[in-house]
Amino acid sequence: MSKQINVALIGNPNTGKTSVFNALTGLNQKVGNYPGITVEKKEGVCKLPRGVKAHIIDLPGTYSLNASSLDENVVIELLLNKNDKDFPDLAVVVSDVENLKRNLLLFTQIKDLEIPTILVINMADRMAYKGISLDLEYLEEHLKTKIALISTRKNQGIERLKSLISNYKDLSISHNIDLTEIDKDYFENLKNAFPNQLIYKLWLVITQDVNFGKTDRNEIDAVANFKTKSKSDLKRLQQKETIKRYQFINEVLKKGQTIDAAQAKDLRMKIDRIITHQVWGYVIFFIILLTIFQAIYDWSSIPMDFIDSTFASLSEWTKNQLPQGTFTSLLAEGIIPGLGGIVIFIPQIAFLFLFISVLEESGYMSRVVFLMDRIMRRFGLSGKSIVPLISGTACAIPAIMATRNIENWKERLITILVTPFITCSARLPVYLIIISLVIPEGRFIGLGYQALTLMLLYLIGFVAAVSSAYILNRVLKIKSKTFFVVEMPNYKLPLLKNVAITVLEKTKSFVFGAGKIILAISIVLWFLASFGPGVDFKNAKEITTKEYASQNLSQEEFQQKVATHKLEHSFIGITGRAIEPAIRPLGYDWKIGIAIVSSFAAREVFVGTLATIYSVGSDEEETIKNRMAGEVNPILGGPLFNFASGISLLLFYAFAMQCMSTLAIVKRETNSWKWPILQLTIMTLFAYIVALIAFQLLK
């Protein structure tokens, strides 16, 4: 029978825990060269020799067992609760060879919980660059553990780690630190009061500020009765404990680690000085952004045009090759154009994530976080809010979850509330199609107007986020502030494999995640657009014949008039016209109104919806872009998507809270409907007003 053991991967942020997790389990969890990627535990299975299976749990990064944020809490909750089904049989502490001293603090704490512990020293490939050499035998002896020196980048040392995990029973569980050396009386008393309890566990329970939901309540209460020291005394004792641990670590590393500065070939400081410079840092960041947006446009235009025309031909082919009927029409006018509306954006989404992934992998993103911290502080937020805001460029959902590492509740709440302003990848299809319709293709000093507009929209999102943070900061009156420490990881040449995985996963999630919703909505919309109540819909042909009897229409023109009449009197047409008065002042017709309403499910649905509505009843082989470009404003005449209505739409999508899933996650993270409802109302109202002003000024 196979045996399963629980293995917890623990370590400081950005030591490569998730890379170790991926190497052990063969999974492809997201990794990045900046702290705070993992905010929840992740699980996987690693098969070991002799039929043993290791249930690997990748925990969020923490600097110590003194928790101050929700993600750090996850680690301590698990380690203190023996009744948890995931309680580890073995802890694998992942450390970074360049920051061993700091990483060992957490190691010694876990060791003192009497959990069998292996020390993994990751990034071994950096040792030569840094002139570091280690006496592993000495370290193993004095830290009372087994060490695996590995490099996840070069896939070295993983087999040794697996072998150590399978022999975890041979590991010593003796302590690194004797707590009674810190305060003899206090810890002796504690030991006497609870003779059957592990003293370090009790000490952690006493000193934690947070509420351990899963930890044995009775145990905490019993200890709480013992709590004879004041809070400030406990803090002082905690500091003494940390000093004691560092004294021990220094002593061990004095002989176990040698750093030869003469051998180190490190350019890092010099590069950092330039790219985090208070002027040049921002200039470089701005240039990088410009390059990214320009490249997104330049590189993706050919594949986009190809995809667009392929879908138009596929739709036409389906109509011609399959027997006529309801299902054929559904395929040709509903499903294919709807899917085309999402597949067309694959090149741009892939290029965007390619750049983001390279920036993350190289270590540049941490420098951006550092740069942004300077700006954020002026708006009353700490740099900790920057990680969620930057993650928000992909999707607001994981970004809002990433706010869990912000200790201060009000600061966290503000970050949750403003994150949806950041331009997420779901807005990209809407922006791209509208920009291509209303912004000319010309260039200014080599930069395309369209790319500049796209960048401007990203900046508008960021400005809206920080401005609303400033207002909320005043309204909510934040008194306490959290400090922000960001670790500057080393610059690394991005690993092709990691970049490829990120691009593939993000693109897949965009296409298949949004694709399912778009497919379902396209089908429903096609039915609503193809059928309608009453005689107006039923007798469309007769009514159109009567209406245009005096005009000499060609057969094609006549069919078009019938299709338009039918669409206007279909279920969707009736609904659309009912909401039209509310959106008419913004320059939109009822079809755009339907697209806005349906894109509340997911913003990307906007393009697919319009593609489906415009396809119903149309016999021409047309691309989505051409169909949109050909739409005429029924009241003002001229193109429906002109500069005024286009800018109005872009601004509406920049500010509106058009995402049901984000609202659900805000509800979950704030544990209240109050905040998502407020967020929805204020953002939508603001978006409406801005779009209205823009259209009225520009028309």
Add this chain to the structure above:
Amino acid sequence: MNPFIQNILAIAALILALGFIITKFFYKKKQSKKSCGGDSDCGCH
């Protein structure tokens, strides 16, 4: 293809689509505590 079959297929597609939308946005299954925590469970799409 028989028009009857075409209608049946179209209606089946509609039922499936409506079922998907309802389960996705209105009757959400209780999330397992064993979250993988990756991007795929972000639920944003």
